[in-house]
Amino acid sequence: MLTAQDFLAELQQRGALRLSRVHLRENRSVVWSLTQQATVLNVHAAYRAAPPELLDAFAIVAREGGVSSAATRRAASVISAWPDVWRAIEATRASRQLRSVTSCCATSEQRRYLRALYRYFNLTRFDGKLPDDIPVRLSGRMKSSLGHMVPIEDANGIREVEEIALNLDLMLERNGAERIDTLLHEMAHVADFLESGHRGHGPSWRRWACRVGCRPERLYDRPVAHRRRRRDPVQRVPLLPDALACLAV
Numbered sequence: 710m711l712t713a714q715d716f717l718a719e720l721q722q723r724g725a726l727r728l729s730r731v732h733l734r735e736n737r738s739v740v741w742s743l744t745q746q747a748t749v750l751n752v753h754a755a756y757r758a759a760p761p762e763l764l765d766a767f768a769i770v771a772r773e774g775g776v777s778s779a780a781t782r783r784a785a786s787v788i789s790a791w792p793d794v795w796r797a798i799e800a801t802r803a804s805r806q807l808r809s810v811t812s813c814c815a816t817s818e819q820r821r822y823l824r825a826l827y828r829y830f831n832l833t834r835f836d837g838k839l840p841d842d843i844p845v846r847l848s849g850r851m852k853s854s855l856g857h858m859v860p861i862e863d864a865n866g867i868r869e870v871e872e873i874a875l876n877l878d879l880m881l882e883r884n885g886a887e888r889i890d891t892l893l894h895e896m897a898h899v900a901d902f903l904e905s906g907h908r909g910h911g912p913s914w915r916r917w918a919c920r921v922g923c924r925p926e927r928l929y930d931r932p933v934a935h936r937r938r939r940r941d942p943v944q945r946v947p948l949l950p951d952a953l954a955c956l957a958v
């Protein structure tokens with residue numbers, strides 16, 4: 710298994726002298742990318758076990774600073790055709806979904822509704838900049854809290870968001886406005902965290918909140934209706950306009 714340093718040394722020995730850093734990341738879909746004027750190579754952590762011919766292929770794209778010629782296109786297709794990396798991505802995705810689904814009390818219809826709403830707001834308010842696959846789950850355990858998002862930052866400073874969770878009470882009929890405001894509030898946290906690394910309600914979050922149209926203040930003391938007893942289930946699914954229903958996949 711190669712460390713990031715080993716990986717860099719292997720590529721430099723193969724003539725990729727422009728490279729100054731390698732980041733190994735547990736990304737879910739991007740297997741490699743060159744950033745910062747092609748001086749930084751981000752590769753999926755599965756490539757720690759890359760055989761020599763794959764390192765040769767990485768050296769070709771790194772030497773030329775990207776995919777620009779027939780040789781680099783060939784190298785790039787060798788890199789992305791490696792089955793082990795896709796197996797690793799699939800395993801990560803499956804374990805995340807499992808963790809998220811087991812702690813979520815949403816019905817499958819509610820999950821579809823939340824997915825459609827997330828996608829709709831991502832497209833219409835965030836210019837599609839947020840990852841498409843962040844799970845939105847419902848929690849029956851939250852008391853005063855209405856929502857949260859779970860940020861992850863790895864040792865290389867690479868940021869991802871594991872999930873957004875909303876209080877189950879928000880699915881009650883009287884809470885429509887707060888449901889939308891809370892989802893946008895959490896999505897603004899996602900955008901702010903991925904962009905700046907900030908997790909609170911500071912100026913960078915407030916700029917996102919104002920831009921996407923949620924109240925630029927904490928989720929505190931909101932006029933929310935609650936279930937009579939906390940163990941009461943809520944299976945209600947608000948009606949989705951037809952235009953959004955196609956996003957519910």
Ligand SMILES: [Zn+2]
Binds near residue numbers: 894898909910927928
């Ligand atoms: Zn907040």
